[in-house]
Amino acid sequence: MTKNKYSWVTYLLALIFSCAALFPFLWMALSSVKPLRELYSVPPTWLPQNFSMENYTNVLFNSNIPRYFLNSVIISVGATAISIFLAALAAYGFARFNFRGKSGLQASILISQLLPTATILVPLYIILGHLGLINTYAGLILVYLIHTLPLCIWMLIGYFRSIPYEIEEAALVDGASRLTILFRIVLPLAVPGIVSTVVYCFVSTWNEFIFALVFATDSRVKTLPIGLAEFTSEFNTDWGAVMAASMVMTLPVVILFFGIQKLFVGGLTAGAAKG
């Protein structure tokens, strides 16, 4: 768009929006390195006057947070791996075969994502109870598939469709089975798409709250979000520890997010060079 005399307004608004978006995140980071005495002082300090890592040492060595972190990693990795595997099969089925009821099933996958999770909490609790899966990794991974599986199928269908079918036809002529084609040809070609699907899957399970609140009440399987909520609702909240734990929880998400941005750009340019 053309430059005009009002461009300073654009800059001013951009600045205001950036500050509003960034400030809470910055405040969390700053608060996490202030000792408690400084946090609970009036008036508050903007920048840390007595920089200290005591909140982090508290969180890492005197709390359940490391255990919850491990639980979160196990559950997120498990749910992501299973989702990608099942979704790759299903997406290939949808992308490369015609069968009766296909469009209906595809639509139902999309619609299932619009389901408010609160409405199926009770029956899920009963089912998991019957299966003895309450307070187990397997149970949480299973319920997380509700979120991640439809999403993965939907994303992968798009990526698979963008791969030219001629390559597969050649392999079919050579007598390769469909499964071989999927795992040897299609998946390697769809790596950029799979990476972004994996990241999306991982982040959404990493952040998930409601299911974890209901199905993981034992500290052996509690995830980070529940640990954080517990911290905050304690009578004597240690806000320094809460901010440090919040940083610990946010870090993997931020790393993944910026990592994938680079990968995305890399994947796009690689494709362009070949084309």
Next chain:
Amino acid sequence: MNFRKLNQGYLFIFPAMFVLGIMILYPLIDTAILSFTDDSGAFVGTKNFTSVLSSRTTSLATYNSVYYVGGSIILNLLVGTFAGILLDRKFVGRGMVRSILLIPWVVPGIVAATTWAWMFHYEFGIINYGLQSLNIISQPVGWLTSADLVKPSLIAVEVWKTFPFVALMVLAALQGIPETLYEAARIDGARFYHEVRYIMLPHLFGVLASVALLLLIWGMSGITLIYAMTAGGPANRSLILPIQIFKEAFESFDFNRAAALSLVLFVGLFVVIVIQVGLSHRSQEVADD
């Protein structure tokens, strides 16, 4: 394409569809069954519905939900559209501003809740301190503990968290507008606000309608922010329906009442969605004519 072996497609989709059937379809049916029975499994007609719908908590939670979700949707659309139009402008550092505006969306919901709860803190919160230094308030304010302020405060956090998503959708739609349209308008002497009014907003209508629908569904299943910041308090003033379902089921352990409330919420949302989709289809057709 080669479709000689038609049935192989079913084999590929079966495992995923089986899992989804057990985890989504069956629970939905079970919700319906639970809502018409008691805890021994005997059919009780509409007893659960009348009991849960006549309770004062339910009407309060319904009011809170409409207030909170409605307020969030309107503000999210306004702020998000504004930010989207801003990001569509060309200026130095635009890429960086885009990345920064995405931060609230990327930060986990629970972290947004803890951070804002700390900023809202009555004694040591930066918001009370900042507003007092600017002489906007004379006394510290209990943002999350006052009956009148708790919902607006929570809406502010929700909008902070979600407007980047709206902005991103708006930006994507705006970038689909052909440059020639702007050029033609400028030849006719259009100013920037003319471009917004007559080119951008009409073009955004469809996107905003779908986004509003998504925000409605997210809002009606979103527990994280409110549960972590106020748990529905003070005195149920921020209790919304999904939290009430959770409390009926896992604090009062009345699964049947919770199921009845779930079914009402589900059907209510379904009706709204059907109406909304129907309306936006119709207006789309009118626009196409």
